[in-house]
Amino acid sequence: MLNQKERLFDTKRLTIAALLTAIGIVLMYIIRIPMFLPFLEYSPADIPIFVGTLAFGPIVGLVMTVAVSVLQGLTVSAGSGWIGIVMNIASTGSFVLVAGLIYRRKKTLMQLGIALGCAVLVSAAVMMLMNLLFMPLFTPGLSVSAVWGMMLPSILPFNLVRAGLNAVGALLVFKAVGQYLESKRL
Secondary structure, three states, X not given: OOOHHHHHHXXXXXXXXXXXXXXXXXXXXXXXXXXXXXXXXXXXXXXXXXXXXXXXXXXXXXXXXXXXXXXXXXXXXXXXHHHHHHHHHHXXXXXXXXXXXXXXXXXXXXXXXXXXXXXXXXXXXXXXXXXXHHHHHHOOOOOHHHHHHHHHHHHHHHHHHHHHHHHHHHHHHHHHHHHHHHHOOO
């Protein structure tokens, strides 16, 4: 059975993760910037998810990812349906897993940079595969070869820029927030 201090610790962590998730949802609603192709939009909604991942680990990050992705898929991106939800979970989830697993081994600034850099590359690679699999399903008449033709001029650069911007944002926010969380032993 958890003692009172451990329960408070869990309650604080849960509260902070919920607040970060809520911030991600708000950012998803208010900031969406089209890039490269009309259906590719940048949103900083992943920044709070990445901060939560770095602070509390990849499992918490995955839960936050699913919450934000499902709400996004049911609201502002409802046109993409379940495919959009799955793709968003794959994109953000792959980032969260890679960054969270690498960073938790050794919590240094250098390790954080390595974790975020690796996560950007893995997320972009995962999204290449996801686009090849799902874009032909989502867009009738669009072949896999046509999607492949969009890969280098638009899809890959978009995913690298999106993940890169969110990684830099998370790094900047986490440097400030991480110190606070560490001082509170969260």
